[in-house]
Amino acid sequence: MGVVAMFLSAMIHKRKPTPDTPGPSPEAHAGRSLPPLGARAFVELPRGVTGQDPQQLYLVVSSDRTGVTARPVVGAAPLLRADVPCLVRDWSAPEDLAVEAFARTAPDGGLALHFDPLESRRHRRSRRVVPVLIEATGADVVVGTTQDVSLGGVCARLSSPPPLAHRLFVSLLPANSPAIVALARVVAVEQQGDERSWTVRLEFTSIAPLDQARLLAFVELPLAAETENDLLRPGALPPGRHTAD
Numbered sequence: 001m002g003v004v005a006m007f008l009s010a011m012i013h014k015r016k017p018t019p020d021t022p023g024p025s026p027e028a029h030a031g032r033s034l035p036p037l038g039a040r041a042f043v044e045l046p047r048g049v050t051g052q053d054p055q056q057l058y059l060v061v062s063s064d065r066t067g068v069t070a071r072p073v074v075g076a077a078p079l080l081r082a083d084v085p086c087l088v089r090d091w092s093a094p095e096d097l098a099v100e101a102f103a104r105t106a107p108d109g110g111l112a113l114h115f116d117p118l119e120s121r122r123h124r125r126s127r128r129v130v131p132v133l134i135e136a137t138g139a140d141v142v143v144g145t146t147q148d149v150s151l152g153g154v155c156a157r158l159s160s161p162p163p164l165a166h167r168l169f170v171s172l173l174p175a176n177s178p179a180i181v182a183l184a185r186v187v188a189v190e191q192q193g194d195e196r197s198w199t200v201r202l203e204f205t206s207i208a209p210l211d212q213a214r215l216l217a218f219v220e221l222p223l224a225a226e227t228e229n230d231l232l233r234p235g236a237l238p239p240g241r242h243t244a245d
Helices: 003-014 117-123 209-220
Strands: 040-044 055-064 067-072 084-090 099-105 111-114 131-135 142-150 153-158 167-172 180-191 198-207
Touching (some): 131 153, 198 209
Antiparallel strands (some): 040 055, 055 067, 067 111, 084 099, 099 111, 131 167, 167 180
16 A cells, blocks of 8 residues: 555544534523424514515524525525524514524525524535645645535545645635635545545644634625636736636
């Protein structure tokens, strides 16, 4: 077994990738809970923010440990680009049993409801595809494209294996924006079935405040607002570098 294969095998078995890091579930918030999957619930938002009726009936269509996603039974959900305080209650419950929560626009156009905005942001993910550069001291730069980006790290598809180093420089290159640069550690590496591409999962370990703000804006951009310009053409990358096949 070659040196590269041995390193990658060790990284894969050292720590298997997980969708999210452990965190408190909505039920962990003492005495409070959001409506379960399949439930109908009224969500009340401030009229000054939404510009429409403050109370609307929703159907809960998905649930995870950060909160629930709900779609309006009739009409469309308001566009909320940031967390907004709201009141949530089961459709048959009296108003005084409404729980306080936060709402924002979900990728599918509904509302993402949760208790803790910081916890929700940490697990929020973007599947926008943009070029990414991965480099280590003394090694060639590896170029690829993102598959999944969160505030904690990135999953990328590469045309060659990442450098043999546990600490790497990672640069995300969204269109019309400066590069988002961070130091990261390798969580897992996997060669794809076609044997011509690699998937690497990286956890950010150091990122400057300005880049952290850019990363937050990148992750929180609704899917509906994405454009074809997110993926730069190879000519827009640094000379001699090309995106993964």
